[in-house]
Amino acid sequence: MPRVFVARQIPDAGLKLLYDAFGRDSIVVFPEDRIISRAELIAGVKGVDAVLPILTDKIDGEVLDAAGSQLRIVANFAVGYNNIDVPAATARKVPITNTPGVLTDTTADLTFALILSVARRMGEGERMVRARQWPGWGPMQLMGSDVFGKTLGIFGMGRIGQAVAKRATGFDMKVLYTNRKPLDTALEKQLNARYVDKATLLAESDYLSIHCPLMPETTHAFGAPEFSTMKKSSYLINTSRGPVVDESALVKALKHGDIAGAGLDVYEHEPTLHEGLYDCENAVIAPHLGSATLETRGKMASIAATNIIARLRGERPPNCVNPEVLD
Ligand code: GLV
Numbered sequence: 001m002p003r004v005f006v007a008r009q010i011p012d013a014g015l016k017l018l019y020d021a022f023g024r025d026s027i028v029v030f031p032e033d034r035i036i037s038r039a040e041l042i043a044g045v046k047g048v049d050a051v052l053p054i055l056t057d058k059i060d061g062e063v064l065d066a067a068g069s070q071l072r073i074v075a076n077f078a079v080g081y082n083n084i085d086v087p088a089a090t091a092r093k094v095p096i097t098n099t100p101g102v103l104t105d106t107t108a109d110l111t112f113a114l115i116l117s118v119a120r121r122m123g124e125g126e127r128m129v130r131a132r133q134w135p136g137w138g139p140m141q142l143m144g145s146d147v148f149g150k151t152l153g154i155f156g157m158g159r160i161g162q163a164v165a166k167r168a169t170g171f172d173m174k175v176l177y178t179n180r181k182p183l184d185t186a187l188e189k190q191l192n193a194r195y196v197d198k199a200t201l202l203a204e205s206d207y208l209s210i211h212c213p214l215m216p217e218t219t220h221a222f223g224a225p226e227f228s229t230m231k232k233s234s235y236l237i238n239t240s241r242g243p244v245v246d247e248s249a250l251v252k253a254l255k256h257g258d259i260a261g262a263g264l265d266v267y268e269h270e271p272t273l274h275e276g277l278y279d280c281e282n283a284v285i286a287p288h289l290g291s292a293t294l295e296t297r298g299k300m301a302s303i304a305a306t307n308i309i310a311r312l313r314g315e316r317p318p319n320c321v322n323p324e325v326l327d
Contacts, residue, residue, distance in 0.1 A: 001026040002049035014301025021309045042066040050308040061088040073311040075304040082214040097307035097319040102299035103291035108163035114263025117284045120144040153205025156212030165191040214241035227253035242267040251276035
């Protein structure tokens with residue numbers, strides 16, 4: 001029987017598929033509910049046929065070599081796979097899979113939760129009420145900014161960006177987007193979205209929401225030069241990956257009022273935030289919850305398990321990001 005290493009407890013839906021396919025004794029789940037250390041990861045993968053890491057586990061050449069040449073798949077428990085050195089895996093002929101599709105709407109929902117929370121100052125209001133410091137209704141109290149009718153800028157118009165655009169129509173928002181290439185005209189029409197360059201997106205958006213993958217080209221795509229050309233009344237929303245934003249420049253922009261606020265789910269050095277961010281009242285800071293619903297995390301677990309099962313049975317894993325290793 002093949003051996004599978006699961007680097008963190010995941011929903012039962014996925015584990016059950018693995019147990020049914022290979023028997024309980026073939027599956028080792030890292031027993032503690034915390035991020036596995038590098039040494040524990042290297043020890044855990046030794047001699048296994050499949051690894052199921054989560055997005056905080058760095059899978060590079062060293063880890064792949066520690067696993068050994070019998071390793072047949074790494075099935076990431078995430079749609080983003082910037083935690084994996086794909087060229088290193090490709091060089092070793094190891095397929096990498098991700099979990100696309102199932103978390104699209106869940107992440108788009110959280111994006112809107114952040115837009116609404118930061119615009120309507122929900123975090124500040126909640127903190128005031130919980131501190132028993134609410135003096136009662138006031139005509140000038142915690143005035144925020146409208147969302148409906150405003151301009152939403154989407155940076156990265158893939159599945160999640162499009163799902164965010166779809167939600168924006170319900171808020172009568174004008175939607176602009178920047179992407180590597182424009183969508184086809186029919187889809188643009190359906191989403192009521194207009195393709196613009198990055199400079200226009202920065203200059204015109206009231207809410208600018210990031211939905212690109214993290215790659216060398218998108219690292220620090222938002223920093224001081226970008227914040228200086230955004231409207232002072234605008235908000236930055238990030239549910240993609242932290243390093244797309246230069247966090248230290250963002251803190252400066254938030255403190256100097258270069259932009260009005262930020263709704264963040266991801267950070268450059270998770271779980272640590274830039275020290276200045278903790279006391280930015282105009283930032284809503286969530287703990288990387290994009291895909292965190294019972295339904296979606298269950299589906300992600302099933303997809304990761306399905307990819308492993310397919311590969312170990314000699315079939316094509318359905319969500320391979322480096323399919324050239326399968327040919
Ligand atoms: C979550 O952040 C994911 O990439 O799935």
